[in-house]
Amino acid sequence: MPLMRSFRAAAAVFACTATLATASPAAAEPMNPIPGNGFFLVGPDIAPGVYNTAGSASTWGVWINDVPTQDSMCVWFTYSTPDANKDNVVATNMSIGPMNANINSTVKAFESKNCQPWTRLT
Template identity: 80%
Template sequence: MSDTRRRRAAAGLLAPAAALTAITTAAPPAAAQPMDPIPGNGFFLVGPDISPGLYRTAGTASVFGVWINDVPTQDSMCLWFTYSTPDANKDNVVSTNISMGPMFANINSTVMAFESRNCQPWTRVS
């Protein structure tokens, strides 16, 4: 094998290692900003996902409501929970509400998580 060919082969072997080094030494990604508005469906941690504050939703995200004996079904309504722990354990619910129309959720600094089901997006009002 010629000297030039050996250099080309060695360069080919080193190129992937150099590329890998560049990838592994890149700066870490910037921390994500808390969401505002908060999506109408999901489980969110207070701090990394959402900021504490008073939030408002326009109500249910259902296109139509299902009523049984003049009462809307739970699937037709917007439902939210706040939790004292960072998980969805129903034993740790601090507050909750259910409605078809507009409502507020106070997500204060003592709350660790917020869950929303079938709601329009939540916008921070204060």
């Protein structure tokens, strides 16, 4: 009789495992704010709109001839394709201070480097 109980327990564990494996994951909401570093797909990761950042996330800045170096600035790119191929850049900008990025519905991806988080305005 003890052998039969072990078999039933194993069958119950298998049934629970099968149920968990077939459950579909919940759809994630687009991020807002957007982290200051990363590559994001428009639609699944972020929603179209106008976003604002306070600027560079660097705690220090290096200036040469009154111009900040690239490592001191926040830089962003929007792409016409869902990859980071620089041939498909729609728009870009860099700054140490606050700026906006227009991520319209024709944009497929957004990349941000060394920026403070981006908050959606519209």
